[in-house]
Amino acid sequence: MFDDFIIRAFAAGIGLALITGPLGCFIIWRRLSYFGDTIAHSALLGVVIAYAMNFNLIIAVFAVSCFIALSLLFLQKRTNLPDDALLGLLAHSVLAIGLVLLGILSFIRIDLIGLLFGDILSVNITDVLFVWIGGSIVLIVLILIWRPLFAATVNLELAKAEGLNADLANAIFTILIASVIAISIKIVGILLITGLLIIPAAASRNLSSTPIQMAIISSVIGLVSVVLGLQTSMIWNSPTGPTILAIALGVFILTLIPLKKLLISKKKIELSN
Amino acid sequence: MNKSLVELNNCGVFRNQKWLVRGVSLKVSQGEIVTLIGPNGSGKSTTAKMSLDILKPDEGTNTIKKDIRISYVPQKISIDWSLPLRSIDFVNLVTKHKTSEINDALGITGIQHLINEDVRNLSGGEFQRLLMARAIAKEPHFLVLDEPVQGVDYSGEIALYKTIQEIVKKINCGILLISHNLHVVMSQTDYVICLNGHVCCSGIPSSVIKDQEYIKLFGSNIDPTLSLYKHNHDHHHLPDGSIDKADKNK
Numbered sequence: 001m002f003d004d005f006i007i008r009a010f011a012a013g014i015g016l017a018l019i020t021g022p023l024g025c026f027i028i029w030r031r032l033s034y035f036g037d038t039i040a041h042s043a044l045l046g047v048v049i050a051y052a053m054n055f056n057l058i059i060a061v062f063a064v065s066c067f068i069a070l071s072l073l074f075l076q077k078r079t080n081l082p083d084d085a086l087l088g089l090l091a092h093s094v095l096a097i098g099l100v101l102l103g104i105l106s107f108i109r110i111d112l113i114g115l116l117f118g119d120i121l122s123v124n125i126t127d128v129l130f131v132w133i134g135g136s137i138v139l140i141v142l143i144l145i146w147r148p149l150f151a152a153t154v155n156l157e158l159a160k161a162e163g164l165n166a167d168l169a170n171a172i173f174t175i176l177i178a179s180v181i182a183i184s185i186k187i188v189g190i191l192l193i194t195g196l197l198i199i200p201a202a203a204s205r206n207l208s209s210t211p212i213q214m215a216i217i218s219s220v221i222g223l224v225s226v227v228l229g230l231q232t233s234m235i236w237n238s239p240t241g242p243t244i245l246a247i248a249l250g251v252f253i254l255t256l257i258p259l260k261k262l263l264i265s266k267k268k269i270e271l272s273n
Numbered sequence: 274m275n276k277s278l279v280e281l282n283n284c285g286v287f288r289n290q291k292w293l294v295r296g297v298s299l300k301v302s303q304g305e306i307v308t309l310i311g312p313n314g315s316g317k318s319t320t321a322k323m324s325l326d327i328l329k330p331d332e333g334t335n336t337i338k339k340d341i342r343i344s345y346v347p348q349k350i351s352i353d354w355s356l357p358l359r360s361i362d363f364v365n366l367v368t369k370h371k372t373s374e375i376n377d378a379l380g381i382t383g384i385q386h387l388i389n390e391d392v393r394n395l396s397g398g399e400f401q402r403l404l405m406a407r408a409i410a411k412e413p414h415f416l417v418l419d420e421p422v423q424g425v426d427y428s429g430e431i432a433l434y435k436t437i438q439e440i441v442k443k444i445n446c447g448i449l450l451i452s453h454n455l456h457v458v459m460s461q462t463d464y465v466i467c468l469n470g471h472v473c474c475s476g477i478p479s480s481v482i483k484d485q486e487y488i489k490l491f492g493s494n495i496d497p498t499l500s501l502y503k504h505n506h507d508h509h510h511l512p513d514g515s516i517d518k519a520d521k522n523k
Contacts, residue, residue, distance in 0.1 A: 028355045029353060029355050031353070147367070147369075151366050151367050153353075153356070154350075154358070154363075154366060155347065155350050157322070157327050157345070157347055158345050158347055158350065158366075158367070159366075159367065160325075160326075160327050161325040161327050161343060161345035161347075161417070162342075162343050162344065162345055162367045162368075162411075163342075163343060163367075164367060205355060205357065208357050209357050209359060209391060210357055210358070210362055211356065211357060211358065211362060213357065214357050
């Protein structure tokens with residue numbers, strides 16, 4: 001069954017959408033969208049290292065992403081610079097180092113376009129396994145740290161004061177983001193992964209009234225975007241990653257329609273008649 | 274029975290080349306309300322945070338009894354607009370409660386009807402009541418209230434303080450209370466600490482305070498934080514709150 005590249009693409013895309021849903025919610029709640037970008041930018045360095053040392057791509061990207069995340073935590077403590085400045089510093093300097101290395105190691109041939117935008121149709125069975133096994137681990141860990149992480153998201157001091165291990169939850173969450181970005185490199189690419197994290201979650205925000213609702217609806221919207229995006233890209237022969245995001249944006253625009261209000265005002269008009 | 278839950282021993286916090294607060298000692302025991310008063314920037318919240326171990330003291334020691342439930346009502350808390358959060362979710366933030374327990378807690382602070390309301394639709398006073406309800410629902414051993422009635426209407430303020438007193442009786446917890454409006458809290462307080470970068474004075478509110486005559490005299494016009502105690506100061510404060518060196522050498 002998994003011989004068919006279309007089925008592999010669906011399997012990888014759906015698996016990824018299920019994890020990016022709840023993680024994306026936390027990224028929005030904690031205003032970390034630029035953090036996702038930074039990790040994604042630094043992924044190039046991971047890719048170069050993987051090629052140079054003939055190492056597994058996903059693991060190399062994951063290692064570099066974790067290193068960047070830890071560097072950020074270190075810099076936050078050691079400098080007085082605001083977070084967005086630190087993230088900009090890390091994102092672009094690590095991207096630059098990646099490009100320099102790529103230039104020096106001239107024997108490496110990387111499909112840059114594929115790296116930037118992903119190529120879901122080229123995923124192999126190992127990639128699919130990485131998505132589903134890695135994704136399951138990420139999801140389970142997220143559920144385990146949900147309460148301290150969510151409490152720390154609402155108010156860090158309150159969570160700490162009442163005995164939750166907020167610092168640990170924050171550090172683990174950072175590693176979860178790094179792993180999801182590593183997993184998703186081949187599927188949507190480093191330029192688009194933040195979009196897959198944020199757009200479904202943003203659309204979900206317009207529809208939900210509780211945090212758990214938002215996380216679940218976000219996964220569903222991601223899933224719908226992946227399925228429709230894959231099919232559309234096959235019909236139009238458009239690049240798959242961008243098509244998925246375009247569909248997600250379409251869903252987001254749909255969620256802006258105030259359905260409840262329209263229904264209520266209709267009722268009112270009926271009543272007044 | 275009177276075991277101390279939290280103890281600060283000569284604690285101080287040093288940040289950005291100055292002491293935010295220094296030389297604070299306090300003890301909160303079961304069934305006791307300790308009140309911190311003092312002007313802005315006098316280190317009240319800092320002291321509260323040391324008692325919760327959010328801030329590690331740079332000198333002195335803070336000891337918190339092990340395995341006790343702690344509830345904290347911070348002075349400032351802002352909910353991000355991106356968070357869909359109802360009152361019930363907020364009460365469940367740190368500990369998951371039964372719906373009946375949540376109803377009870379919200380009922381005590383008078384906002385039971387808002388249980389499914391989005392937190393961002395609450396008024397400042399209603400939100401303050403929600404913070405309090407969340408803290409109560411946990412049935413804490415130690416409760417820290419940092420200006421818990423800000424934004425609550427006057428009658429509600431008195432009612433909330435009465436509630437605090439009832440909670441102490443009911444669950445026998447120790448409370449560290451920060452307030453600027455001492456004449457409302459004084460009848461409920463067991464011990465008062467007046468801070469201004471250090472402990473200016475402290476003691477048991479005298480019986481005079483409970484006297485109706487006293488309340489009549491200091492009811493509305495005079496700043497209660499100034500009128501409660503005779504401050505037998507042996508020192509002066511410079512405008513930044515530090516102590517005049519000339520006094521130290523006396």
